Amino acid sequence: MSPEKTENLPWFCDVIIPGPWWNLLTYELHCPPVRGGRLKTPVGRGFRYGIVDSFSRTSPGVADFTVREAAFPGDEGPLITEKGLDLIKWSAETFLCSAGDVLKVAVPPAILSSAEPFKARLLPAGTAKVNSNRYEEIFLYDCSSDSRWKKLAESIASGEPFLALLPEQSLAAAFFDLLPPPVKEKSLLWPSTGGKKLREAWLAVRQGKATGVVGPPGAAFAPLPEVASVIVDEESSGAYRTYRRPFLNIRTVAGRRAAIEGARLTLSGRLPSSKVYVRGAPRCNCRPSREALKFVDLRQGFLPEYPGVSDSLPLSAPLFRETAKAVSAGRVALWLLDRKGYAGEVACEDCGSPVMCPSCGRIMAWREKKKNLRCVSCGKISPLPEGCPVCRGAILKGKRPGLEALYPVARASVSDDRPVLVWDGAKSWTKKELRIVTKDLEGGGLILGTRSALSLCDRADVGFAAWIDADSEVRNVAFQAKFNAFSMVWESCWRGSHGGTRVVLLQSRRPGSGWQRGLLMGWERFWEEELAERKELGLPPYSFLIEVNSSQLRRKEGIMAKLEEGGLVVLDPGDPPGTFWVEAPSPARVRRILAPYFSIKNSRSGFPEITVWID
DNA sequence: CCACCAGAGCTC
DNA sequence: AGCTCTGGTGGC
Numbered sequence: 001m002s003p004e005k006t007e008n009l010p011w012f013c014d015v016i017i018p019g020p021w022w023n024l025l026t027y028e029l030h031c032p033p034v035r036g037g038r039l040k041t042p043v044g045r046g047f048r049y050g051i052v053d054s055f056s057r058t059s060p061g062v063a064d065f066t067v068r069e070a071a072f073p074g075d076e077g078p079l080i081t082e083k084g085l086d087l088i089k090w091s092a093e094t095f096l097c098s099a100g101d102v103l104k105v106a107v108p109p110a111i112l113s114s115a116e117p118f119k120a121r122l123l124p125a126g127t128a129k130v131n132s133n134r135y136e137e138i139f140l141y142d143c144s145s146d147s148r149w150k151k152l153a154e155s156i157a158s159g160e161p162f163l164a165l166l167p168e169q170s171l172a173a174a175f176f177d178l179l180p181p182p183v184k185e186k187s188l189l190w191p192s193t194g195g196k197k198l199r200e201a202w203l204a205v206r207q208g209k210a211t212g213v214v215g216p217p218g219a220a221f222a223p224l225p226e227v228a229s230v231i232v233d234e235e236s237s238g239a240y241r242t243y244r245r246p247f248l249n250i251r252t253v254a255g256r257r258a259a260i261e262g263a264r265l266t267l268s269g270r271l272p273s274s275k276v277y278v279r280g281a282p283r284c285n286c287r288p289s290r291e292a293l294k295f296v297d298l299r300q301g302f303l304p305e306y307p308g309v310s311d312s313l314p315l316s317a318p319l320f321r322e323t324a325k326a327v328s329a330g331r332v333a334l335w336l337l338d339r340k341g342y343a344g345e346v347a348c349e350d351c352g353s354p355v356m357c358p359s360c361g362r363i364m365a366w367r368e369k370k371k372n373l374r375c376v377s378c379g380k381i382s383p384l385p386e387g388c389p390v391c392r393g394a395i396l397k398g399k400r401p402g403l404e405a406l407y408p409v410a411r412a413s414v415s416d417d418r419p420v421l422v423w424d425g426a427k428s429w430t431k432k433e434l435r436i437v438t439k440d441l442e443g444g445g446l447i448l449g450t451r452s453a454l455s456l457c458d459r460a461d462v463g464f465a466a467w468i469d470a471d472s473e474v475r476n477v478a479f480q481a482k483f484n485a486f487s488m489v490w491e492s493c494w495r496g497s498h499g500g501t502r503v504v505l506l507q508s509r510r511p512g513s514g515w516q517r518g519l520l521m522g523w524e525r526f527w528e529e530e531l532a533e534r535k536e537l538g539l540p541p542y543s544f545l546i547e548v549n550s551s552q553l554r555r556k557e558g559i560m561a562k563l564e565e566g567g568l569v570v571l572d573p574g575d576p577p578g579t580f581w582v583e584a585p586s587p588a589r590v591r592r593i594l595a596p597y598f599s600i601k602n603s604r605s606g607f608p609e610i611t612v613w614i615d
Numbered sequence: 616c617c618a619c620c621a622g623a624g625c626t627c
Numbered sequence: 628a629g630c631t632c633t634g635g636t637g638g639c
Contacts, residue, residue, distance in 0.1 A: 012627095014627090015627085017627090018628085018629085019626090019628060019629075020628055021626090021628090023627085024627085025626090025627040026627045027627065028627095041627085042626090042627095043625090043626055043627085043629080043630080044624085044625040044626035044628095044629075044630060044631080045624080045625055045626080045629090045630055045631040045632070046625090046626090046629065046630035046631055047630085048629075048630085060627080063627075064627095065626090065627045066627070067627055068626095068627065100628095101628095245628095600626060600627075601626085603625080603626060603628075603629095604624085604625080604626085606628085607628085
């Protein structure tokens with residue numbers, strides 16, 4: 001087209017708008033757009049700020065929507081860099097969510113919806129092209145955080161721009177503190193809270209005032225114009241999964257970011273995720289010593305003097321012995337019970353094995369109303385077996401008591417002048433309360449807690465940790481149940497600076513067997529066994545497992561039918577009622593099939609909720 | 616007369 | 628999901 005002809009033509013922009021629908025929206029603009037730039041766009045009755053993904057001078061043609069006009073907010077540059085846009089779009093594609101939802105977590109609302117235009121010095125031009133030539137992966141597994149962090153800090157000591165992610169804000173702060181001063185000066189600890197602090201951090205990084213970022217998972221999209229090194233510490237931690245829309249695995253997003261940037265990606269931790277294990281087969285020489293790791297066989301009988309507790313929550317003699325030893329030495333003892341009284345659980349009373357589905361091999365759940373078992377995976381119904389198929393023992397079903405039941409026994413087992421506390425993760429402690437608790441524990445004490453109590457290892461000398469019911473996690477239905485159990489116990493062996501000197505005790509009906517074998521032999525052993533099983537069943541990391549939740553049951557049926565037509569394996573556990581699962585070789589295939597359900601046209605009836613499990 | 620609200624309605 | 632529009636209530 002000649003310049004005279006184009007002069008009066010508008011631009012047509014495809015814009016990423018914050019919202020749950022998957023499609024980009026097209027707007028007309030009467031000034032030249034820029035990729036990554038902000039636009040103020042009318043949506044429905046109101047307006048929102050969005051980001052230009054692409055534009056052209058040809059109109060979209062005949063369509064079932066009318067193109068409305070966007071306003072230019074007057075920014076002197078793009079808000080999002082090319083690489084930033086790439087990362088946002090890739091995350092949306094991979095995790096089956098909308099780019100608009102990813103945009104919302106990538107840019108603080110105070111920035112995206114700022115009525116004030118951004119001036120040139122606030123938005124220097126983004127770096128241009130994607131460059132994956134320098135990308136490399138480094139695996140660094142070491143159970144001592146001290147020595148691992150030291151190695152990580154050394155790897156960024158040259159002053160190159162970096163992004164370092166840790167699973168929690170407190171860990172990020174601790175890691176930030178030990179950076180060498182010249183690096184620290186140019187870096188920034190990413191805030192975990194939103195609001196003004198986040199706005200300032202975002203702008204400082206976007207303007208290049210800070211060239212390194214240390215932060216919790218939320219820092220993954222920190223707008224560093226350039227990154228030479230991406231670090232994801234404790235990469236197998238569940239904290240990298242976001243707990244609300246958009247459902248992302250931040251570890252995977254950060255990995256992609258490194259690839260886009262052509263950066264060095266360091267994946268580190270005490271224990272690799274399945275994905276990393278399959279990719280790089282990293283090795284680690286850390287093993288708990290025979291003396292440090294104790295197994296107690298719950299079938300051997302236990303102390304009878306605590307009626308009401310000991311029959312359902314057995315407490316063994318070694319548990320009391322080790323607790324007394326630690327507390328009298330002025331150290332902290334930790335009794336861990338990670339259980340929410342899960343109602344559907346069925347397991348053998350003698351050997352602890354859960355009841356498995358005869359057709360697909362996954363865990364079955366007891367249904368009190370129907371008095372039968374239903375496979376949580378394929379939905380197969382079967383009667384309750386007369387005895388345990390493994391050892392012929394009696395089958396145990398129904399709720400079990402939790403932490404509170406242990407308190408009286410715990411209180412009685414240590415001397416009156418030592419504190420006994422319940423730490424259940426539901427309560428969030430203020431800094432002041434934490435200081436007081438930490439102080440109280442200095443001369444020794446006993447904590448009853450869920451897995452969240454493990455964070456105490458960072459601030460107190462935990463000399464003894466006991467898993468009251470080490471089999472409980474494995475009665476869970478999720479496919480990563482065994483990994484979760486293994487990872488929790490592994491963490492209890494190593495977390496904190498006293499990790500190496502801690503005694504860890506497991507009360508179990510299958511002491512030292514199954515997933516527990518890897519505790520003594522190292523996680524290589526655990527993964528070899530676990531991965532063989534997952535490969536057999538077609539579970540992650542060998543396929544993508546996609547969880548779909550549609551509260552509208554009529555629509556759920558329709559979606560399932562479409563996916564099956566597309567040749568995908570669809571599993572319907574029936575509970576909770578709106579949820580079903582899809583096994584897929586790639587999310588892209590599922591995305592194509594589901595896209596029509598996520599058009600903005602469906603806004604009125606709401607959208608299903610999707611979570612993608614990669615490993 | 617208007618502030619405040621719950622519910623309806625709309626979406627390139 | 629946001630957002631605004633609508634129409635009712637109730638305080639003065």
